[in-house]
Amino acid sequence: MEILLQLIFSGIALGMIYAVIAFGYQLTFATSGTLNFGQGEALMLGALVGLSLAGNVLGGPYLNFWLMIPLVMVFGLLQGALVEFIGVRPAIKIKSEFGWIMSTIALAIIFKNVAENIWGKDDLKFPSPVSEAPLHFLGANVLPMEIIIVVGALAMMLAVEIFNRKSIYGKAVIATSNDRDAAGLMGINTRLVITFSYALSSMTAAFAGVLIAPVTLTGATMGSVLGLKAFAVAIIGGLTSGVGVIVGGLILGIAETTTGFYISTGYKDVPGLVLLLLVLAVKPAGLFGKTAIKKV
């Protein structure tokens, strides 16, 4: 029982990491029908910028961990806006179906190479802001940082949801995601809304980056595997649902840890991917997604 609990706790922490990245996919998909395939790299850049501010890699530390977070989020906003401006806007303008896929992947590779040149290709240690000694909870062990990851990720997603539902700017986002053309006719600057959604999505990724960096290791290649897993989560949960990515993340995270223990650690990635195939076969819009009818 304690074992199962330990596995579930680790799975939840892992799943929330996936969920918060997948949430970023969902944000841009809602407004523009496009995705930033460089989500993992946005996370990596956030973590490395955070490490430069709060760690000692580039002559620091300049700030403590908590003060560094707002700056990293601002950096994420700018980085996301840049991706949209260079990679996605031209594709949307010419109504290209696939242009944005290539350009966001290309930008992701460029970001990775830039990061390798600035911070090197080695994995770096991110100083933990809280104690690294585990807490005992119902007979299982949890790292304080893992609790921060779960709480921080949930708070982040909640804040963005509240912003979207309550504020006038958020309403513009929702209007754009419901019907981009109609929103444009109502005087909403849909282009700006799309830019904004990209900025928000990279901001959540950058935030996720500094949250998880103390638990994982920090380096130019940290984002690629996580970005891919989060993509699977977004598909399982549904690209149009905020709740979906959380549930999808938890499913994948817990599936990985429990399979690793009860079946074999060599197969731990399999159930998540089998689930992905099942969802695509049975409910292609995802477990919580709205089925969209594409009018041709």
Added chain:
Amino acid sequence: MNFKASIVGFAVAAALSAQVFAADAIKVGLSGPFTGGSAPMGTSMRDGVKLAAQEINAKGGINGRKIELIERDDEAKNERGVQVSQELINKEKVVATLGYINTGVSLASQRFYQEAKIPVLNNVATGSIVTHQFDDQPDNYVFRTSANDTIQSGMIVKEVVDKRKYTKIAILADSTNYGQLGREDVEKALAAKGLKAVAVEKYNIKDVDMTPQLLKAKEAGAQVVVTYGIGPELAQIANGMVKLGWKVPMIGSWTLSMGNFIDNAGPNAEGALMPQTFIQEPNTPKRKAFIEAYQKAYKVDRIPSPVSAAQGYDSMYLLAAAIKQAGNTEGPKIREALENLKDPVEGVITVYNKPYTHNDHEAITANIPVIGTVKGGRVVYAYEEDKKVGGEVRTKAAKAAPAAKAPAKEKAK
């Protein structure tokens, strides 16, 4: 000086130097991962080789010819290693190549050298089959200056079973060629003692959570975790054990001495045990000179991977000795010279007295490495008695086969 004159001067100088180089330099390839998770080993090996090459060149080179190193980053990727080997052989026309950190890259790349009859000295890769890949061919061009996994797994099992009397052993190995071949060797060595690991777990490079693997080991009642992997993931294992509040000794292959394991695991790395051919301890004049030269040249206090640096340094000296003895740079001649080295070569790890024969391409035998441990963020001798005699150079053991034959002959007489 006017512009035209300077151009003419430059052109003449360039032409002259090109001519001198074309006539003189001996091109030696250098292939290793200088970036990524294996980088501490790759860069230390490269810097060790460079140091040796500089020393040899400063003393006038080999038979009056200078060594020119052609360095290439194989990124620890098998396909990249293949490209590098083809470039070094066909374009750069190297006379021999030093390097290979990763067993997988070595296995994928060295067949091109074998086909081209150009010797390769594996100075870090440890997979047991590395030097036996071409056993079916009359001549083998693959040599090694590192302690292979048969030796290392034997030492690990000896430490775990004989010295520390553990009977419940968990093995955690990564899913690369290195990890899985090493795991096989450990399992074989355990089987020889009549033991079977209670848990054998696998993980991928870049995995961020080791909870399932460690829990399985813990539940199986393991008293010790034996690892076969590289630095960053080894750090995740050490950190994961602390997270689970489960502290058992970590004993593994020599990679537990990597800087990126020690740095990323911090205090959790303390006490990890591993076989080492070289420990950064200036206990002989040769080692002292080597460590000081390395620290001075690369401005570091702790060598990122002392074992790789020392093995790289020694491999350059062995190759230089072979080329000198061969008197030319043809591959088969260098191979023959390596197999019949007349004069002992003094390296930092040991004195190589006839290190290779036609059928034996391993310079290191089981008696040479010692057990090292992480203490205060550095790798030191694990046992005082090893440290005390650390200054006595351990040389290659006489082959077991002839020794066994000798008494038989006696009897026949």
